[in-house]
């Protein structure tokens with residue numbers, strides 16, 4: 001299928017999901033996850049109106065950014081190693097995957113060097129799977145309170161990756177829990193949750209950003 005068609009279909013799914021949830025589609029940002037897409041496909045996505053690109057490796061993002069530039073906002077959605085913080089703050093509008101105070105401190109330090117206030121999300125391992133990165137739900141408030149005063153970081157919200165389940169309905173409790181955690185930290189606005197298989201459920205539970213790869217770029 002052409003990207004124009006897959007994109008139209010994803011946008012329709014977002015609109016339908018928003019209608020069902022009584023929400024405005026303007027309140028949900030589509031982040032096109034391009035980890036399997038080459039620069040030509042990303043350029044095409046941007047030409048078709050995609051404004052937000054998600055990558056999960058700094059090195060790949062650097063290479064693609066060299067080809068595409070700042071025609072879209074770049075989102076870091078994968079695990080970020082401390083030693084990549086320098087490159088990350090130069091490239092990304094939003095880092096979704098901040099999962100430790102140590103990493104936040106490094107981001108703050110690197111952002112300060114270039115006079116930037118780096119917007120971030122805290123990644124929460126809601127499902128507490130051993131294979132996943134993210135802050136334990138019980139520690140989110142403590143970590144947030146530590147990071148919130150950093151001068152060169154602004155915490156915008158929370159992010160999670162739901163478990164891979166056969167029925168997207170089974171992801172709902174994890175999305176709901178992330179929303180509860182966000183609501184408890186009342187300054188936060190953004191909820192990055194929902195992927196190809198489960199983004200309608202995430203929208204129903206309050207997602208403000210959905211990260212969609214496979215439904216767009218089928219290879």
Ligand SMILES: *Cc1c(COP(=O)(O)O)cnc(C)c1O
Pocket residue numbers: 033035056077078161195196197211212213214215
């Ligand atoms: C790959 C990836 C996505 C997109 O997943 P799809 O199932 O391809 O939509 C979203 N979030 C993260 C963190 C990812 O690594």
